[in-house]
Amino acid sequence: MVVKPKVRGFICTTAHPIGCDAVVKREIDYAKAQTAAGKYNGIKPKKVLVIGSSMGYGLASRIALAYGAGAATLGVMFDRPASGNKTGTSGWYNTQAFEKYAHADGLYAKTVNGDAYSDECKKEVIDLIKSDLGKVDMVVYSLAAPRRTVGDVTYSSVLKTTGAPYTNKTIDLRNNTVSEVTIEPATEEEITATVKVMGGEDWEAWIDALKAADVLEDGAVTVAYSYIGPKITHPMYFEGSIGRAKAHLFETSKRITEKYAKEGIKAYISVNKALVTQSSAAIPIVPLYISILYKVMKEHNLHEGCIEQMYRLFAEKLTENGAAETDGEGRIRLDDWEMKPEIQDEVTKLWNDLNADNFKQYTDIDGYWSDFYELFGFGVEGVDYEADVEV
DSSP, rough: OOOOEEETTTOOOOHHHHHHHHHHHHHHHHHHHHTTTTTTSSSSOSSEEESSSSSSHHHHHHHHHHHHHEEEEEEEEEOOOTTBOOOOOHHHEEEEEEHHHHHHHOOOOEEEOOOOSSHHHHHHHHIIIIIISSSSEEEOOOOOSSSEETTTTTOOOOOSSSSSOOOEEEEEEETTTEEEEEEBBOHHHHHHHHHHHHHHHHHHHHHHHHTTTTOOEEEEEEEEEEOOGGGGTTTTTTHHHHHHHHHHHHHHHHHHHHTTTTOEEEEEEEEOOOOOOOTTTSSSSSHHHHHHHHHHHHTTTTOOOOOHHHIIIIIIOOTTOOOOOOTTTTTTTTTTTTHHHHHHHHHHHHHHHHOOOTTHHHSOHHHHHHHHTTTTSOOOTTTTSSOOOOO
């Protein structure tokens, strides 16, 4: 069938298998080139579990560790293959592509498709580690989901402020128009649910389960991903409902490290750069900030995508002995280039001067949309989108 993008709001309901393959290969080629140039001087795990491995930072982590450190990687995803006239998800196609290239390059790569929050999925992964790998020495936790079921209760996360409503500029992605939006505060119940979904409880449950099953090496390193951002987005993110969840994630990193101090297990939070992902596209105000940030960072030759960020994390920020370059609070700061004062000063000036008339001049909205479509395998150079493809 001929596959075209079908976009509803911030979601694309179709994915292009050839386009997804091309994006994955491009990320692999980047990692290979960096490694060949001697740029990988960081952590060198042998067997890695990536929870949330099929898109964005999780997929890029898997590629960076496989092609930087030469690691065997076991992924966990929640994706669906094609069915009837529906394409598979981009994560499904990304994973097929990654495994194809990894196997061709002599790398171990398998993936479990299931609900990572569930005990059943954890058991399936543990059984596979026992049979194939023995133990893992690194765990990447890169899960982003709208809801989580625990027992008979399903918790749904919300993207709201806490305390008071917040009004600021935003972009309506349906028609590329700038307007004002007011975000209402979350209730305590909604905040609790968001922490349940996006906080550190499940990350800790994974580490506990792996340790109890004796499939986690002593001295292992585990890392989860977070974001802080500038003051513009703080009410919506850092101080919002999702920020509460990320604060819980950070506290969890400290708790895991303390709990398993005798075994030498270290847990870190990596604060990453703002990028176009399925998650960030859903947050009011943030897409407009990202489109300005892209413009400024590209002009300063400091722009990075997921693969550049993750390669830098493992090649430079995490050392071979499992130590990390961190800030005063113990967080790895991969947002260091984004938060440079000169970058933020320019972003803030453009933000303040931006209006409905000049917004295309003051943003890289084309770059934003290019990254968005590429998430689903569209707009990739060299791909014939008029051709019939097997989905």
